[in-house]
Amino acid sequence: MYALTRCGVCRRPRIADLSSKESACPYCGCVQKTQDLPRYFQSSDQNAVREALSQATGFVPPDEVRKKERVAAADPYSTMVYRYEHCSDLDEKMQILAEGLTAIKGTFTLDDVREIAGERAEKMVAAMLDRCIISEVRIGVYRA
Ligand SMILES: [Zn+2]
Helix, strand or coil: CEEEEECCCCCCEEEEECCCCEEECCCCCCEEEHHHCCCCEEECCHHHHHHHHHHHCCCCCHHHHHHHHHHHHHHHHHHHHHHHHCCCCHHHHHHHHHHHHHHHHCCECHHHHHHHHHHHHHHHHHHHHHCCCCEEEECCEEEC
16 A cells, blocks of 8 residues: 655655555655554555645646746747847858757757748758758658
8 A cells, every 4th residue: 555645854745655664755764654644645556646646746737847848948949049030141040940949849840940930941941951951850840
């Protein structure tokens, strides 16, 4: 049996294995008797207890994480757009786009390029592929 409990010393929610007599807090190292620990939820399925723990510790749903990443990426993104717009050399523009988008997004699509390059996006992607600045990792998905 596993239980969702809370450390008596640092008060952090954690999981305790009820089959052992004592349980040590992974955060502060404090050892408590398992029987003395409060049990907010218990199950023989460790995954179910983990699930309960992630809810207790304010688990952030993937959508929220992505939103945060987008905010964090806003800066490098606008920096890249600025560099792109203030660069007159086409080869360099493509390099900035390819490396910038790959660094920020991992991979990118024609739509991502279009947001920055507008109507030239299609030609630019074709030219970038031509010059081996980018490669197509899946259909319509590129990276530098
Ligand atoms: Zn603790």
